[in-house]
Amino acid sequence: MKRTSKTYFFIVAITLFVSAAAQTAFAQVADPGAPGPLAVTREEYNFGDTAFTPGDFPGPVELHASIHYPTNLAGGPFPVIVFLHGRHATCFRGGTALLQWPCTSNNSQPIPSFQGYDYVAEVLASHGYVVVSISANGINALDNLVFDLGAEARAELIQKHLDILKTFDTTGGAPFGNKFVGKFDLTRVGTMGHSRGGEGVVRHQGLNNQLGAPYGIKAVFPLAPVDFNRFVVNNAALNVLLPYCDGDVNDLQGVHFYDDARYNVPGDQSPKHYELVMGANHNFYNTVWSPSSPFPGSANDWTAFVPGGRSDSHCGAGKESQRLTEAQQRGTGIAYMTAFFRAYVGGETQFLPLLTGDAPPPASAQTNNLFVSYHAPDNPELRLDVNRLLDNTNLTVNRLGGAATQTALTPYELCGGDDPQAPRCLPDQPDTRQPHTTPSARSPLRGLSQLNTGWNNLTGDYKNDIPITASDVAGFQALQFRVAVNFADVRNLAGLAQNFRVVLTDSSGSTASLRVSDVSSALFFPPGSVGPVPKIVLNTVRIPLSAFGGVNLHDVRSVEFTFNEQAQGAVLVTDIAFASAPR
């Protein structure tokens, strides 16, 4: 008995030690979402409900926005962040929501969707940012009449507001006079768009480039976005936030923004990120769209739009539900929007570990139940792709020219990408449960190419050899890959997390291995059972190289996944790389 206790404590101690070693690189960082030191003033400008007509758009729209800025402007010019809301009812009369523009029915008034992100704007402005939130009701009223469902019009509206800000910054103008002259740094601009606004900010980054890049768009943040047209952000930092319980954009199609941007432009020096926020829905990120709002048209989209959604174990309304409250959900918005914009627009690089997943969510996020994915810039000092898993060649030869081999894996195939791959990785599941491969309304492009594999006993193994020419990986921070548990494969037991080992081997044959569960909970079994859940979203597992003790990191010869932790299972994998945080 005594001996058993000693053994037990020894095992626990070793486990804690290994765990601590793996976590050593996971630094604690300051909370970017904590209110800053500066007092903030909020004002609005409004040039009228029909002041602007985007090209090829069937009607005029408003030029109306709010500005949050540091009350003491002496420290300017300040970087500029632009917010754009998504599609929602535009007007209301009494308790009735309407879709018209301008609000012409008797006594009808606009629904101020653009005010729904004031809670983030307040925090950013208190840290020295100017935050402009644009009203786009006029676009919402008519965007279903145009083929691209409003993406181009939204992009043009953003550009128009940037032109207005330029006027305020250079010559000044009504209603602010000279107050903002010299106070806006339009070479450092970030954009956040929610829902259809998310596709709007992506399209805008391209439009601004087409116009000769008059504004310096440094960072683009689509929040619960649609991606109907498959525009791509390159050469600007990208962060997509994906709410697991999104009841509106319930296929999480916005993950295409990340997937499509990864290898799209050789030499793209911009990092890409996404957060999968468990328990979050679509509407709570906008206070005006949330049930606590006094405006008609607000809703808890999961329960309102998903038939039977109330009964879902994760996203529903029962006692066991993991749903975030409005305040908790906005916490995740505050944490990751502020981290992203402060890092990539403001140059506050201390927040990068939050965006790479090297640091846990900050206190402002109000939850730890989220998963951060990161794709490093295409820079040989920051990323060495081991296997991109893009086409069938990569099943036998990896990106480095080394052999890719498997033992006792079945299937061992790619899915989700271009022909001849199967368009869906889970052929019997609806598209809403497979965001990476969900079709796009206005584009024929296919989805993410993934390795679809599984094992039936403890001998399963997947190995990528590394040629000597690429074997010095000591300069990288981590080995990383994206992975998800295939909930549709019966070898995964419902509700139970999966696990496997990651093994590095050097030229002398020395090895070091870690269980994925030592560093990440990404191998969770996707929760839920109603409508669009469970769903497959691949999450990044990022293992600090410092955790692989005893291996010569200057001469690593293979990266191996050994499936000997669980007797059987099935996973989807992509993007195996050595990588570091941006500099």
Added chain:
Amino acid sequence: MKRSLVNRSVAIAMVLLSVLLASSLAALAQQNKNTANKGLPMRELIKLPGKLVSEAKTAQQSGELKLTGYRVEEVQLPRNIRAEVRGQQVVVDRAWRVTITGGPFPVRAMPAVIWIDDQIVGYGVENETLTQITAITLDNSLLREGGVISLSYGENKEARVQLPQRIQLKREGENQ
């Protein structure tokens, strides 16, 4: 010799027919992305006067979207339009407007999609009071007697909400 030539011709014709049929079906699956919405003045089409082809309504609301009925109208286009219908480039002079009534319908990021049976009629446009959603098609073969009209948000077949009434096409000469 002559007979073998005939056989070969028949075989070639069969192969060509199969290819044609396959490509037509593929094009049909894509028709919504290629027909009424693209390059056509949807706003105009929504407002043009139409001839009632089929209609049903009831006071009883159906499902979570509180559907009450539908209306199909034939719309004479102000000019001929070249468009792709079922994968073929054709010149058309008429469109068909399918309207579902009920609601109030939510204003969502995902577009409303109107279906007849398993075919997409088109992406829907809400009216101002959110009591109607209308889609337009240039393909009248979708309008099948007894066809089932349904509504989804996004092209999500599994989440379609069906109208209880089936399409009943009016015959020429009936009151409209």
